[in-house]
Amino acid sequence: MSVDSATFTPTKTASSERRPLRERFSTIVPQLVLAPSLVATFVYVFVFAAWTIWISLSNSGDLPDYSFAGFQHYAELWVNLRWRIAYTNLFLFSSLYVIGTMVIGLSLAILIDQRIRAEALFRTIYLYPLAVSFIVTGTVWRWLFSPTTGIQAMVHQLGWASFKFDWLVQREMAIYTIVLTGIWQASGFVMALFLAGLRSVDPDLIKAAQIDGATMPRIYRRIILPAIGPIFIAVAVVLLQFAIKTFELVIAMTQGGPGISTTMPANYVYDLMFQRGQLAEGAAAAIMILVALALILVPYTIWTNLRQRREASRG
Amino acid sequence: MAEATTYDPLSTAGTWGRRAKLIVYALLTLFALVYLLPFTIVVLNSFRDLGDISRNGLISVPHTFSLDYWVQAWCKFCVGGTCEGIQPFFYNSVAMVVPATIISTAIGAINGYILSKWRFPGSEILFGIMTLGVFMPGQMVLLPWAQVLGFLGLTNSVAGLVLIHCVQGLSFTTLFCRNYYVNIPDDLIKAARIDGASFWRIFRKVVLPLSPPIIIVTVIWQFTNIWNEFLFAFIFSSGTHQPVTVALVALSGGGTAVHQYNVESAAVLIGALPPLLIYLFGGRYFLRGLTQGALK
Numbered sequence: 001m002s003v004d005s006a007t008f009t010p011t012k013t014a015s016s017e018r019r020p021l022r023e024r025f026s027t028i029v030p031q032l033v034l035a036p037s038l039v040a041t042f043v044y045v046f047v048f049a050a051w052t053i054w055i056s057l058s059n060s061g062d063l064p065d066y067s068f069a070g071f072q073h074y075a076e077l078w079v080n081l082r083w084r085i086a087y088t089n090l091f092l093f094s095s096l097y098v099i100g101t102m103v104i105g106l107s108l109a110i111l112i113d114q115r116i117r118a119e120a121l122f123r124t125i126y127l128y129p130l131a132v133s134f135i136v137t138g139t140v141w142r143w144l145f146s147p148t149t150g151i152q153a154m155v156h157q158l159g160w161a162s163f164k165f166d167w168l169v170q171r172e173m174a175i176y177t178i179v180l181t182g183i184w185q186a187s188g189f190v191m192a193l194f195l196a197g198l199r200s201v202d203p204d205l206i207k208a209a210q211i212d213g214a215t216m217p218r219i220y221r222r223i224i225l226p227a228i229g230p231i232f233i234a235v236a237v238v239l240l241q242f243a244i245k246t247f248e249l250v251i252a253m254t255q256g257g258p259g260i261s262t263t264m265p266a267n268y269v270y271d272l273m274f275q276r277g278q279l280a281e282g283a284a285a286a287i288m289i290l291v292a293l294a295l296i297l298v299p300y301t302i303w304t305n306l307r308q309r310r311e312a313s314r315g
Numbered sequence: 316m317a318e319a320t321t322y323d324p325l326s327t328a329g330t331w332g333r334r335a336k337l338i339v340y341a342l343l344t345l346f347a348l349v350y351l352l353p354f355t356i357v358v359l360n361s362f363r364d365l366g367d368i369s370r371n372g373l374i375s376v377p378h379t380f381s382l383d384y385w386v387q388a389w390c391k392f393c394v395g396g397t398c399e400g401i402q403p404f405f406y407n408s409v410a411m412v413v414p415a416t417i418i419s420t421a422i423g424a425i426n427g428y429i430l431s432k433w434r435f436p437g438s439e440i441l442f443g444i445m446t447l448g449v450f451m452p453g454q455m456v457l458l459p460w461a462q463v464l465g466f467l468g469l470t471n472s473v474a475g476l477v478l479i480h481c482v483q484g485l486s487f488t489t490l491f492c493r494n495y496y497v498n499i500p501d502d503l504i505k506a507a508r509i510d511g512a513s514f515w516r517i518f519r520k521v522v523l524p525l526s527p528p529i530i531i532v533t534v535i536w537q538f539t540n541i542w543n544e545f546l547f548a549f550i551f552s553s554g555t556h557q558p559v560t561v562a563l564v565a566l567s568g569g570g571t572a573v574h575q576y577n578v579e580s581a582a583v584l585i586g587a588l589p590p591l592l593i594y595l596f597g598g599r600y601f602l603r604g605l606t607q608g609a610l611k
Contacts, residue, residue: 029514030433037426037489038441040482045447048459055458064462108346114339124598125347128354131594131601133543135560136587139567140353143373143576153372188350192602245452248545251564266546269454274550279458286454297450 049290056284062277073280082260083285086268089175090292093182093264094243098236100183105190105235110220112191113198123195126188134185138252141181142168145253171261174254178262181249186239193235197228230307237300244292265289361385361580368576388581394566401582403555404562408542408589410473411558415480416537422481423488423533428522430489431496432504433514442493448486453546464551471556476548480541487540488533495529496522531600539590539601559586 059069077083108126112119129137144150147166155163167173201224209219247266250256256263256271263271265285272282356374364379371378390400397403430442460479461470469475499522507517548558557565563586567579594601 026513030429031435033514034426034429034441037422037485038445041445041448041485044456044482045444045451048456049451051459051462052455052457064458104346108343111339111343114336116336116339116343122343122347124595125350127598127602128591128594129350131539131590132587133545133560133590135543135545135563136583137353139563139579139583140357144353144356149368149373149574149576151374154374157372157375184350184353241450247453251545251549266452266454269457270546270550273457283458286452286457289452290455293450293452 052283052286055279056281056287058280060279060283062279064279069280073284077281077284077288080281082263083265083268085260086263086265087288089262090244090265092175093179093246094240096176096179097182097186097243098239100179101186101190101239102232102235104183104187106194108187108191109194109198112195123188123192126191128188129185130189132185134248135252137181137185138249141177141184142253145177168254169258171258174258174262178246178249178253181253182243182246186242190235190239193231193238194228197231198224201227233300233303237296240296241293244289244296265292357580357583360576361388361584363577365575365577373576384575384577385581385585388578388585392566392575392578392582394562397555401559401562401566401585404557404559405585407473407552407556408558408560411476411480411548412538412541412589415477415484415541416534418477419481419484419488419537420530420533422485423490424492424523424526424530425518426485426489427492427494427496427529428518430493432499432501432517432522442489445486445489448483449490451483451486457546457550460547460551471552471554473552473556473558475551476558479547479551480537480544484537484541487536491533491536492526492529495526499525528600531597532603535593535597535601539593542590562586 054066055064056073057068057070059065059067112122116122145165145168147153147164147169150165152163152165155165167177205223205227206219209223214222245266246264247270250262250264250267254262256267266289269282269285269289272278272285274282359377360368360373361384362380362382363377364381367375367377367379388401390402391398392400394401394404426445430438430445464470464475464478467475467478469478503521504517507521512520542558543560544558545560545564548561549564552558552561563583566582567574
């Protein structure tokens with residue numbers, strides 16, 4: 001490495017000529033060490049993205065073909081029934097998942113924040129699903145939702161023979177089993193984020209309100225929850241990211257079925273690229289996922305930067 | 316209101332306070348049961364015989380007990396054409412996760428050190444670019460990776476997955492370490508530089524001894540994510556090269572065959588065990604990694 005770098009050490013300025021070679025080399029060590037990572041990330045982020053965009057505009061079928069086809073595959077994608085189902089599912093799933101997870105997560109955080117005993121135990125229990133892969137979670141919940149083995153079978157066993165809970169195999173309802181599983185997996189995580197927020201609220205504010213005779217629900221509504229407002233937005237952004245990337249849960253629970261009713265965009269990208277050999281259309285669908293992420297992350301980044309600047313200027 | 320000096324939301328009124336506390340505990344316990352139920356059911360079913368399961372359903376008190384299904388799941392059950400259980404796939408995961416975690420964490424620590432303590436013109440922008448990798452959806456890079464892996468001769472190999480996870484993980488590890496090292500006082504580094512210590516010497520003697528907390532967080536984060544990762548593993552590996560997450564789908568997802576719920580339960584638990592153990596023993600760090608990874 002030292003031989004390489006010595007060959008392109010700059011020798012232009014007088015001051016650097018006077019310094020020993022070793023010292024001059026040492027000033028560029030950081031850049032040299034960083035360079036491979038930068039190249040790798042640059043390729044990963046920009047070259048790969050550009051590559052996928054190019055494929056989406058090309059005539060690629062089951063093999064890459066880089067001749068230009070224009071936006072034809074995007075047009076095909078948006079008239080495709082399965083894609084329309086996939087993005088309808090994405091909206092349905094995202095809204096229910098984000099709202100459900102936040103409601104349960106916040107409720108758990110508020111309950112845990114009531115100076116209870118065994119707090120660490122409860123926290124450990126609520127959070128463990130996050131250590132487990134979506135595949136494991138999805139597989140287990142598939143068994144539980146399956147009418148022949150799970151909850152319905154258990155209730156039948158108990159003697160209520162007409163009980164029905166077969167959402168997993170109903171076209172219209174299967175997506176809700178994925179929503180419930182998603183909420184189960186993420187609400188402990190959201191609880192932890194909210195709990196950290198609740199504990200960062202200035203206790204003097206709360207004491208003052210208590211002395212003024214405010215009731216606890218009122219204190220939560222008027223003081224505590226507004227104070228952790230930014231956390232709501234951060235949590236929602238994180239969850240929306242999870243929702244947009246949802247892939248494994250569907251694979252493990254329904255494989256997109258019954259029929260095509262629970263297909264999500266990420267699953268459809270996979271199908272187009274690796275099952276049907278429609279690389280260009282698959283790439284176009286992948287770019288739609290990127291666009292969806294950008295629609296959430298870009299405004300969020302701008303908002304956090306603005307807020308930080310405002311806080312900095314306030315001193 | 317003399318007692319109100321310590322903030323205790325539920326102590327505001329006597330009997331109502333006690334009843335409220337009971338409700339709080341009841342709700343917390345109810346939720347705890349909902350969270351524990353699936354795990355408990357899988358554990359119980361991994362010891363029950365199939366007759367028991369089909370007679371009484373998956374959700375039932377066990378009537379039979381045997382450790383045999385764990386043995387079968389580990390080294391006998393047939394998955395994807397081979398009948399060696401989940402064991403070879405488990406080893407694939409280990410062979411993937413250990414090098415990928417070590418390499419990405421080591422490089423991330425060095426990058427973080429440079430981007431926080433050896434800043435140069437433009438280094439902030441470079442840091443911004445590196446963090447973009449965090450948000451890149453996997454679907455965007457599938458086709459390029461397929462081509463690159465093919466070009467490098469790493470198609471359907473554990474080494475290919477290690478490469479993917481190293482490159483993808485760099486953004487996270489660099490982000491974690493850089494944000495941690497920023498808080499090391501610059502004076503420490505300056506003093507070492509005045510004493511003539513080199514780039515590497517400062518890293519070894521000053522920065523590394525202060526690093527254990529962030530290294531633990533980064534290792535836990537990388538290990539759990541890579542172990543649980545599915546998309547890349549699913550697409551870029553097949554047959555005997557699959558990591559355990561993919562093998563689990565092959566094992567329990569296959570539609571037509573009669574399900575051996577007991578063996579599948581044991582297999583699912585084996586596949587989930589390493590990250591679960593890490594969570595139980597390193598919970599504090601695990602949470603810190605999650606919140607850092609998610610909110611930055």
